[in-house]
Amino acid sequence: MKRKIPLVITFIVGIVVIISEFIPHKPFGRISGELENWYLIIAGFAIILGQMNLFKVNLFKIRYKQKNWQFYIITLISFIIMVSCGLFWGTENNPGLFGNAESITSVVGSKPFDYLFDNIYQHLQATMFSLLAFFIASAAYRAFIARTLESNLLLIAAILVMLGNTSLGSSLTCWLPENLKFLHLPNISSFIMKFPTTAGQRAIMIGAGLGIIGSSLRIILGIERSYLGGE
Amino acid sequence: MEHFFSVLGIWLGALFTFAIFSFLYKDNPFYKVAEQIFVGLSAGYWFVYTIFFILIPNLFDPISQDIGANWIKLFPAALGIMMLMRLIPKTEWVSRFPIALIIGTTSGIFFLRYLKSDVINQLTATMINPFAGSDPVTIIGQLMLVIGTITGVIYFYFSKKHEGAFGVTAKIGIYFLMISFGAAFGYTAMARISLLIGRLQFLLGDWLGIISP
Numbered sequence: 108m109k110r111k112i113p114l115v116i117t118f119i120v121g122i123v124v125i126i127s128e129f130i131p132h133k134p135f136g137r138i139s140g141e142l143e144n145w146y147l148i149i150a151g152f153a154i155i156l157g158q159m160n161l162f163k164v165n166l167f168k169i170r171y172k173q174k175n176w177q178f179y180i181i182t183l184i185s186f187i188i189m190v191s192c193g194l195f196w197g198t199e200n201n202p203g204l205f206g207n208a209e210s211i212t213s214v215v216g217s218k219p220f221d222y223l224f225d226n227i228y229q230h231l232q233a234t235m236f237s238l239l240a241f242f243i244a245s246a247a248y249r250a251f252i253a254r255t256l257e258s259n260l261l262l263i264a265a266i267l268v269m270l271g272n273t274s275l276g277s278s279l280t281c282w283l284p285e286n287l288k289f290l291h292l293p294n295i296s297s298f299i300m301k302f303p304t305t306a307g308q309r310a311i312m313i314g315a316g317l318g319i320i321g322s323s324l325r326i327i328l329g330i331e332r333s334y335l336g337g338e
Numbered sequence: 339m340e341h342f343f344s345v346l347g348i349w350l351g352a353l354f355t356f357a358i359f360s361f362l363y364k365d366n367p368f369y370k371v372a373e374q375i376f377v378g379l380s381a382g383y384w385f386v387y388t389i390f391f392i393l394i395p396n397l398f399d400p401i402s403q404d405i406g407a408n409w410i411k412l413f414p415a416a417l418g419i420m421m422l423m424r425l426i427p428k429t430e431w432v433s434r435f436p437i438a439l440i441i442g443t444t445s446g447i448f449f450l451r452y453l454k455s456d457v458i459n460q461l462t463a464t465m466i467n468p469f470a471g472s473d474p475v476t477i478i479g480q481l482m483l484v485i486g487t488i489t490g491v492i493y494f495y496f497s498k499k500h501e502g503a504f505g506v507t508a509k510i511g512i513y514f515l516m517i518s519f520g521a522a523f524g525y526t527a528m529a530r531i532s533l534l535i536g537r538l539q540f541l542l543g544d545w546l547g548i549i550s551p
């Protein structure tokens with residue numbers, strides 16, 4: 108019962124959504140539209156569930172004094188501060204439970220939630236991703252050891268694309284005569300992106316698309332049941 | 339007072355930038371603190387975003403304004419609450435019903451979306467006359483596009499052993515995939531370096547004022 112009903116729900120819902128594409132009239136079109144609205148609302152609750160689970164997991168780590176447990180206190184505090192600021196005083200265009208925070212805005216310059224977002228969150232996010240530049244450089248050193256034809260192609264394509272998108276690359280080949288303009292680095296970069304890269308991306312998209320279609324069918328028909336969890 | 343908070347914001351940004359960059363030396367408490375603050379703020383941000391931009395406009399506003407016309411939205415609300423019961427081990431099974439609805443809808447939507455955009459549309463876009471171009475470079479490019487797509491798809495066919503003529507075709511497919519990965523790698527590296535330049539501009543411009551922003 109606990110497993111069969113969810114399987115029936117998945118089957119009916121999946122089939123209705125697919126049928127509505129081919130029969131967009133009543134009742135399928137309307138049911139499908141309503142289901143997509145429901146999906147949005149339940150997905151919202153799923154995100155809330157994720158945040159609450161993060162809170163719970165961190166709380167357990169602190170309670171049982173797991174390794175580096177002190178740092179998880181910081182996670183919880185920053186989570187509570189961000190949520191409180193957002194819910195009590197709202198965001199840029201949305202009032203919170205305590206109104207629009209005019210008095211705080213006149214002192215700080217923006218709402219507390221936006222202040223935290225602009226001055227801490229954005230900086231942390233940008234720095235965290237920029238950190239990857241260093242790791243990508245070290246990964247490139249290992250990946251670009253040109254031993255085979257495949258790694259040579261990878262190396263040459265990456266270098267040409269990078270050079271073609273910088274002013275240095277453009278200035279290196281700007282002296283080329285008109286009839287050899289196709290060898291100008293920005294043109295080579297554009298050619299690589301337009302033709303061979305598109306071909307590779309299309310092959311991946313078609314392969315992945317077929318895989319997703321197969322997986323969707325397996326789920327709708329109840330062959331794939333791992334999402335229900337084990338019991 | 340507003341100026342003070344503006345300056346404080348810049349100093350906080352600089353402090354956290356250095357805390358994250360300190361990881362380049364080795365893992366240390368400053369990095370760990372900044373990392374955990376990032377996790378907490380990120381989770382908090384998405385929590386608030388979900389409330390204000392998903393649940394209020396799609397659920398709370400319609401129900402509070404006209405429940406007679408929007409009573410049907412009480413069903414997804416109930417399913418949403420059932421989803422939250424996953425947090426309690428004893429009632430975890432209740433969350434299977436909303437999960438089943440989400441998985442069923444997603445499967446149906448993905449089946450149609452990927453069939454159209456990733457399979458049919460991509461195949462249609464590949465079935466071109468490669469010799470229809472005005473110059474030799476375009477003709478060569480279009481030939482590469484057709485050959486690369488077909489051989490690339492053949493590479494992903496694993497039900498037959500890659501040997502003989504089939505193996506050669508799959509090998510050509512790998513070459514196109516490698517060029518594609520190389521180009522993607524180049525773009526990713528450039529995007530990360532541009533972020534790094536952005537951080538240096540913030541430190542040298544907004545924080546230290548050495549360069550003009």
